[in-house]
Amino acid sequence: MMKRIAIGLMVAGLWAWPNLSLAQMVNENILADMPDGYKVASQNRRNGITQVEMIPRDQTLENWQDMFIVRIFHNSPMSLKAFELQTTRRWFAACAKAAYKPDQRGTENGYDFTFFFLRCPDIAASGEPMSRIVKIIRGQDSLYLVQAVFKRDLTPEIVKDWTPFMTKIGVCDTRIEERACPPGL
Secondary structure (H helix, E strand, C coil): CCCCEEECCCCCCCCCCCCCCCCHHHCEEEEEEEEEEEEEEEEEEECCCCCCCCCCCCCCCCCCEEEEEEEEEEECCCCCHHHHHHHHHHHHHHHCCCCCEEEEEEECEEEEEEEEEEECCCCCCCCCEEEEEEEEEECCCCEEEEEEEEECCCCCHHHHHHHHHHCCCEECCCCCHCCCCCCCC
């Protein structure tokens, strides 16, 4: 079973992790499950970006193979399309043989999102394979980037295991009734 977490984005810039109750949720929030068997490896907020990195309990930041990353770009004016383009351009700059595969685009709970896969047989920094499953959500206040990162090729099994997990990630807002945060968190 995965542990439900709410990563709260509040106008005051407060960060809540990982047991934010619905009563504490204010304004826009990203909702995600912590992957089974994972732990928080690092979290920080710098230059308007909040980041949380999670890795399997038996891995370390120095020697990880799988990582789940949530980044919040607070008050970002960038469009979803521009951010996706920037993300994929950086990927192609780091990998001459990069592959990009779009999967889904749409609107969930009133927020536009895109969901895609990135693969590289030999990332420039390490010469090793790396792959990512990416979901970007354009919130009203901020931009949300969620990634499952693997230091290996993207196998059908990884896609099968992670796609349902990633597609459940969403954004809610206590200020907008149509985008309300779900009860029972």
